[in-house]
Amino acid sequence: MVKVKQKESMLTFFQLFQQSPQFTALLFGQLFSLLGSSITNVILPIVVLRESKSTAMMGTVMAIYMVPFILLLPFSGVLVDKWNKVKVMLFVDFVRFTLMLILSAITFLNQLSMLALCIIMFFLGVMESFFQPAYSGVRARVFTKEIRNAANSLTQVMMQALKLFGPIIGGIIVSTFSAGWGFGIDAVTYIISFFFLISLKKLSFQKDTNQAPAKSSIKQEFLEGMEVIVQRSWLWITILAFALINIFWGGIMKVLLPWLINVHYSFQPTVYGLVISASGAGAIVCGLIFGLRKKWNYRGILTYISIAFTGVTFLLLPAFASVPFIMLLMFLNGASNMLGGLIWETSLQELVPEEKFGRVASLDMLGSFGLLPVGYLMTGWVAEGIGEITTLIAFGSIIVLISVLVLFHKGIRTFY
Secondary structure (H helix, E strand, O other): OHHHHHHHHHHHHHHHHHHOHHHHHHHHHHHHHHHHHHHHHHHHHHHHHHHHOOHHHHHHHHHHHHHHHHHHHHHHHHHHHHOOHHHHHHHHHHHHHHHHHHHHHHHHOOOOOHHHHHHHHHHHHHHHHHHHHHHHHHHHHHOOOOOHHHHHHHHHHHHHHHHHHHHHHHHHHHHHOOHHHHHHHHHHHHHHHHHHHHOOOOOOOOOOOOOOOHHHHHHHHHHHHHHHHHOOHHHHHHHHHHHHHHHHHHHHHHHHHHHHHHHHOOOOHHHHHHHHHHHHHHHHHHHHHHHOOOOOOOHHHHHHHHHHHHHHHHHHOOOOOOHHHHHHHHHHHHHHHHHHHHHHHHHHHHHOOHHHHHHHHHHHHHHHHOOHHHHHHHHHHHHHHHOHHHHHHHHHHHHHHHHHHHOOOHHHHOOO
């Protein structure tokens, strides 16, 4: 009986493309843009560290990207629920193509400066604040109940597969060619994504039948999103918990890990790509396993045990200057993050009404990522004050502590 159920689940993976052309277009649109982004995510910290030799500058660049993204989220989520979400995604892809093309050009011309990079990162953050709520809303619409678990799992597995190869490609490009080529490839992938998303223009969305008066609609709809969240302890506790956890997780992944690989151990840029790819490989394995079951029990406990384990992997990173050892840790880190992420995404799609999904998704991102700029800045400055290794150990310990404390809440332990 178990084998039959597993076979049915595996068939669902392969039948998704035939059953839902909309799923296919959305998936491949995101895969191409993610390929370019994963290349840039490897090249960017290497470029910044080469130019500035400062973890504080790396933290500043990431903060400049995150600040507009976060500040606009309370408004972008409400506006996205009013607009056609697919058209929002199309507009953002075109603007991001233009920005990355400019970045590639000035890099080829040897005119790249920290000021120019920060300006481009600022506008990329603005675009991201509209894209993410729109994408979440489209995904909730396309991923119907019948295909939700399989669709989420397959999407994450394929995205992580690209994250597996993207960083390797990025490391090879910056080592063999130049950063300009990587930024240019990123630009092209946004245009490819644009053409995939065009086929979704006719996708219809459920409208909120209880619209507030025009003058107070934004405020009222923002509060309605808040009401959906506070009604369930699983939602508001997890958003608050990750507002804190992501300060330290983001600081490690975006500031301390590149420093550890490229500066402390003085490995080649390709090694950083391999380490990030190992994280993607772990996520793929976890995603495949998650998709084999239509229902997972004790989801609250599973989520926070997995996040606590990511903290443990961070604690062990400075133990040995061994590439295989670091890759193994990041493999386990990626698997643990994927488990928590899949549980969270499927629970949102399960609990949040479609017509309010955009604003709830924006509030989720606001809560989860609102303090990331503080984290990036804090990480850089704290690391330069007390040392990068000490900061890494402290941040990993805090992630473990927060995860364990959250498990004391009954609403989390009883979320099945």
